[in-house]
Amino acid sequence: xxxxxxxxxxxxxxxxxxxxxxxxxxxxxxxxxxxxxxxxxxxxxxxxxxxxxxxxxxxxxxxxxxxxxxxxxxxxxxxxxxx
Numbered sequence: 001x002x003x004x005x006x007x008x009x010x011x012x013x014x015x016x017x018x019x020x021x022x023x024x025x026x027x028x029x030x031x032x033x034x035x036x037x038x039x040x041x042x043x044x045x046x047x048x049x050x051x052x053x054x055x056x057x058x059x060x061x062x063x064x065x066x067x068x069x070x071x072x073x074x075x076x077x078x079x080x081x082x083x
Contacts, residue, residue, distance in 0.1 A: 003029060006058045010034060013056060019048040025066070027053070032060030039067045 007029050014025055023045070025038035034053055040046050046066045053062050 003031075006032070006056070009056050009058070010053055013052040014049065017048055017052045019045050020052070023049075025049060029059075032058055033063065034059055034061070035063045035065060037065050039069050041069065041071050043068055 028035045050064045
């Protein structure tokens with residue numbers, strides 16, 4: 001399978017996955033091995049990205065290097081409260 005075609009299929013799979021919408025994920029593909037990079041907000045999203053790629057014909061393996069950086073809501077800091 002041509003590398004360009006494989007990369008196009010990977011890009012499409014990541015864009016179409018509803019759990020990854022708006023994520024700026026990067027990948028490299030070489031002879032069927034895919035390295036996935038970027039930041040997601042949960043381990044679930046990390047796994048969904050890997051699964052979306054793993055099922056593509058021509059993918060031999062996935063190195064999932066996505067970083068999980070949860071979005072935490074913090075309470076107001078004392079300086080943010082009215083006097």
